[in-house]
Amino acid sequence: MTFNKLLVAIPVLLALGACSPESVQQAEKEGADLVLTNGRVYTLRWGEPGRDGSLAGDAPTADGGWQPDAEAVAVKDGDIVFVGSTAEALRIKGEATRVVDLAGATVLPGLVDSHTHVFGLGEALGRVNLVDVETEEQAIRRVVERAAVTPPGQWIVGRGWDEGAWANRYPDKVLLSEAVPDHPVFLGSLHGFAGWANQRALDEAGITADTEVPVGGEVRLGPDGQPNGLFLNRAVPLVADAVPAPTHEELMEQVLTGLNQMAEDGYVAVHDAGLDAAMMAALEQLEAEGRLPIRVYAMLSLRDEPLMRRWIDKGPDGDTDSMLVTRTVKAYYDGALGSRGARLLYDYSDRPGHRGISGSGYGFDEALMAEAMKKGFQVAIHAIGDAGNRESIDILQRVFEEAPETQRNRHRIEHAQVIHPDDIPRLGRLGIIASMEPPHAVEDKTWAEERVGPERIKGAYAWRSLRKAGVDLTFNSDNPGSDHNIFYGLHSAVTRQDKNLQPEGGWYPEEAVTADEAVRGYTSWSAYASFRENDTGVLDVGRWADVTVMDIDPFVLAEESPSGILQGRILMTIVDGKVVYER
Numbered sequence: 001m002t003f004n005k006l007l008v009a010i011p012v013l014l015a016l017g018a019c020s021p022e023s024v025q026q027a028e029k030e031g032a033d034l035v036l037t038n039g040r041v042y043t044l045r046w047g048e049p050g051r052d053g054s055l056a057g058d059a060p061t062a063d064g065g066w067q068p069d070a071e072a073v074a075v076k077d078g079d080i081v082f083v084g085s086t087a088e089a090l091r092i093k094g095e096a097t098r099v100v101d102l103a104g105a106t107v108l109p110g111l112v113d114s115h116t117h118v119f120g121l122g123e124a125l126g127r128v129n130l131v132d133v134e135t136e137e138q139a140i141r142r143v144v145e146r147a148a149v150t151p152p153g154q155w156i157v158g159r160g161w162d163e164g165a166w167a168n169r170y171p172d173k174v175l176l177s178e179a180v181p182d183h184p185v186f187l188g189s190l191h192g193f194a195g196w197a198n199q200r201a202l203d204e205a206g207i208t209a210d211t212e213v214p215v216g217g218e219v220r221l222g223p224d225g226q227p228n229g230l231f232l233n234r235a236v237p238l239v240a241d242a243v244p245a246p247t248h249e250e251l252m253e254q255v256l257t258g259l260n261q262m263a264e265d266g267y268v269a270v271h272d273a274g275l276d277a278a279m280m281a282a283l284e285q286l287e288a289e290g291r292l293p294i295r296v297y298a299m300l301s302l303r304d305e306p307l308m309r310r311w312i313d314k315g316p317d318g319d320t321d322s323m324l325v326t327r328t329v330k331a332y333y334d335g336a337l338g339s340r341g342a343r344l345l346y347d348y349s350d351r352p353g354h355r356g357i358s359g360s361g362y363g364f365d366e367a368l369m370a371e372a373m374k375k376g377f378q379v380a381i382h383a384i385g386d387a388g389n390r391e392s393i394d395i396l397q398r399v400f401e402e403a404p405e406t407q408r409n410r411h412r413i414e415h416a417q418v419i420h421p422d423d424i425p426r427l428g429r430l431g432i433i434a435s436m437e438p439p440h441a442v443e444d445k446t447w448a449e450e451r452v453g454p455e456r457i458k459g460a461y462a463w464r465s466l467r468k469a470g471v472d473l474t475f476n477s478d479n480p481g482s483d484h485n486i487f488y489g490l491h492s493a494v495t496r497q498d499k500n501l502q503p504e505g506g507w508y509p510e511e512a513v514t515a516d517e518a519v520r521g522y523t524s525w526s527a528y529a530s531f532r533e534n535d536t537g538v539l540d541v542g543r544w545a546d547v548t549v550m551d552i553d554p555f556v557l558a559e560e561s562p563s564g565i566l567q568g569r570i571l572m573t574i575v576d577g578k579v580v581y582e583r
Contacts, residue, residue, distance in 0.1 A: 024541060027076035031094015033577055034075040034545075037086040039102035040553055041070035043539040044109055044524050051467045053514045066515070066555035073107060075545040078577040083539050105571050106553045108519060109539050110268030110546030111486055112526035115380075115414055115435050115476035118272050118296075119251065119279055120159075120192075122258030124480040128158030130187060131483070136171040139187065140179050152182040155201075155243050159480065161187060163194035163232075164338020164447050172222065173198050173229025186239055191481040193336035195236040197229045205242035214238070216335070216357040233341040234362060251282040259293050263580045266486050266570035268546040269295035271476070271530060273380065273414065274330040277307040287324040293580045294573075295323055295546075297530045299330035299380055302369055316377050320532050321544075323576075327531075328378040330414070331369050334358035334388030337417060337451050338444065342385030345420060349453035358388050370399045373406045378531075380412040380435065386420045386456060389413060393426050400430065407431060410529060415440070415478070418452055418460040428470030433529050435474050436463065438492035438518070439482040445498070445507040457508070463493070464511045474529040475521030486522060487552070487568040493518035494558045494565075501563055515558035545577035 046069070047056025055061065060069035072089035074082035082089050093099060128146050133139045139161055146156050161171075166189075176185060177199040184201035188194075197205075209226050213219050217235025222228035231239055246254060262270055275283070275298050286292050300311055308329070316327035335341020335357050340348055343358035358364070373379055383392040392413055400407040413427065416434040427434060441461035449457045459465070466473060475493065477484035488499065493513050496506035506512060513521070527537030536544045552568035573581040 023076040023079040024081045027074065027081040027092050031097045032074040032076045032081060032092050033097065034574070034579070035089050035093055035097055035099045036073045036107060036547070036549070037071070037089060037099060037101050039071055039073070039105055039107040039549070040068040041073060041083065041107040041539065042519070042555060043069050043083055044520065045069065045538050045540055049514060049516045049520075051470065053464070053467070053517060055516060059516065065559065066553070068106070070539070073539060073547060075574070075577045078545055080539060080541055080543050080545050083541060100572075102549060102571075106550050107539070108548050108550070109523040109537050110573070110575065111266045111522050111548045112269045112271070112530075113262065113267050113476050113479070113484055113522070114271040114474040114526040114529055115273050115437070116262070116270045116479050116484065117274070117481070118258035118262065118270055119255050120258075121261060121480045121484075122254035122256070123246075124159050125257055125261065128156065128187070129160055130158050131160035131190065131480075133161055136175060139171070140176055143176065143185055143187070144179050147180045147183050150183060154183060156180065156183045156185045157188070157243055158186075159188040160190050161196070162338070162443075163189035163191060163336065164444055167338055167340065167447065170194070170220065170230050171196050172220065173202070176229065184242075186243055188236070188240065189339070191336050191338065191478070193233055193236065193339040193341055195231040195239055197231070197239045199229070201239055201242065202227055202229065205239045207238055211238065216341070216361040216363070232339050233335040233357060245278070248278070248282060251278055252286060255279070255282055256286065256291065256293075259296070262484070263293050263573050263575070264570065265484060266548045266550065266573050267294060267484075268548065268573060268575045269297060269530075271297040271299060271328070271526075273299045274301040274303075274332075275299060276301050276304040280307065280326070283324050287322070292323040294575050296325070297328065298324060298326040299328040300326065302329050302331040302365060302372075303363055305365070305368065308368060308372065311377075312372055312375050315375055320530070320535055325530070327376075328380055329369060329372045330380050330382070331364060332362055332382045333364050333392050334362055334382070334384055337384050337448060340451065342418065343388040343391070344385045344418070344452065344456075345387045345390070348451055350450045355387065356385055358385070358391060366395055369395075370402075373399050373409070373411075374403050376409065378409045378411055380414050382414045384415050384417045386418045386423070386459065389416060389419045390423050393423055393430065393432065396432060397426075397430060410531065412474075412529065416466070418456060419462065421459055424459065424462070424465055424471065425469045427466065431472075433472045433474055434466050435476060435529065436461070437476055437478045437482055438463075438489050438521075439477060441496060442492045442498040442507065443482060445503075461508075462511050463513050467513070467517070472525065472528065473521055474526045475518065476526070486570070487565050489522065490515070490518050490554050490558075491562060491565040493521065495562045499566060515555045518558070519554060545574060547574040548572070
């Protein structure tokens with residue numbers, strides 16, 4: 001179908017009369033609230049791509065290249081009331097209508113980051129940023145700079161050093177304590193599975209050689225037999241929990257900072273993974289006050305048993321359209337691959353005799369999770385290693401067999417990072433969603449194969465293999481552990497290259513996805529993962545007016561010049577018909 005034919009076809013939706021939503025009829029009488037014109041609109045209304053990446057027959061292409069299937073979108077009372085040509089859209093312009101000429105900018109269904117830690121993002125924006133720091137000395141210099149403007153005795157907290165890349169040269173407390181002796185310092189790693197502290201922090205936390213180490217954790221010791229300042233996996237909270245907890249008001253400010261940043265970066269919704277009681281209280285107050293700028297799909301932390309008990313008694317939210325919806329439980333099953341905490345079926349290739357940790361050894365409560373599932377909650381299990389994934393699938397299957405009604409709740413494996421070939425088809429058969437981060441593949445590529453070897457790596461970050469096996473995907477960032485920039489995410493997904501365009505040709509490029517699949521991973525597939533596929537994820541009459549506008553066309557660039565995707569910028573973010581960010 002040609003572009004012009006598509007533009008003729010779509011406006012017919014406006015004339016559906018009695019079967020159109022009330023907002024359409026209001027727009028016809030009063031005019032739309034907002035009309036976006038002269039854009040390159042990709043509605044995603046065409047058919048799903050094949051499992052091998054092949055395009056649906058009705059995908060909007062011409063002469064072998066992508067073409068937008070509309071050029072204008074009109075909004076009324078939070079709903080989309082028109083999708084089609086600019087000329088037709090302007091017919092429902094009223095006296096109060098705001099018309100925005102996009103001058104060729106690209107319009108997509110609103111972006112969703114389906115696995116985030118927005119409180120952590122807000123916190124990170126106010127703390128020492130160690131992302132992309134390559135050496136211990138560089139990290140310490142940043143801490144020294146912060147110490148110069150921080151009163152002695154106050155905690156200095158940072159985050160972002162890469163526990164995977166640094167795994168063979170982990171830092172200790174010596175240089176950090178010498179450089180910053182008068183402040184307790186705690187520096188969390190990129191993915192949260194390692195922590196680094198100075199002596200003042202160890203003293204404040206009361207950590208000595210006699211401190212009991214949690215099962216599944218490791219406290220490194222120095223030559224004197226005392227803790228050397230490096231904590232791994234479940235030992236990280238020993239020092240992290242000594243950092244003064246933020247007040248309720250500070251938590252609200254943290255999450256607002258994070259949510260506003262996500263809005264600025266084009267996201268209309270986030271799935272926030274692992275919320276405890278204090279975080280939920282902050283979100284609930286912000287929702288009650290009408291202050292949430294974007295939608296939040298909340299995942300309760302299974303580790304917070306009192307919170308879980310309250311929600312199990314109450315049951316999951318039954319709606320999908322509130323700004324805060326709570327119907328999911330986040331569980332941690334194993335650790336991270338970088339810190340060698342992920343549970344593997346066989347020994348780590350670079351650490352014989354070691355297979356990581358999982359299950360109860362990592363604080364996983366199978367009985368409590370099963371209870372939540374039977375009450376109607378969706379569960380999202382953090383699983384990284386091939387054993388961790390297999391055991392998580394086994395647990396879900398046992399609950400499905402015991403209570404078959406639980407299988408329809410679209411349960412998820414978060415990360416699904418390394419999976420044995422025998423287990424990939426099981427996800428598809430059981431209807432379990434693989435919730436994955438394209439940036440993780442290109443960030444971990446320098447060390448991941450060292451951990452698992454050349455055979456097991458073939459089942460790692462294996463998006464195409466999962467798709468071919470019939471597994472549903474959703475894409476996300478796991479921020480602040482990875483950069484949530486959508487252009488980085490899309491580029492990672494379609495090229496399997498990092499920001500420096502390495503390696504040439506992509507890292508295991510056979511596992512890459514197409515532009516159609518990548519965009520859906522952050523839009524329509526994420527809508528499905530949160531039971532919202534009838535409300536959002538495509539641009540269509542009657543859907544929520546959740547829209548993202550950007551200055552590049554990822555469909556065209558993915559085929560003609562993929563590196564250009566990295567240069568993209570967000571121009572506008574619209575949530576529930578309201579412009580929440582505009583460049």
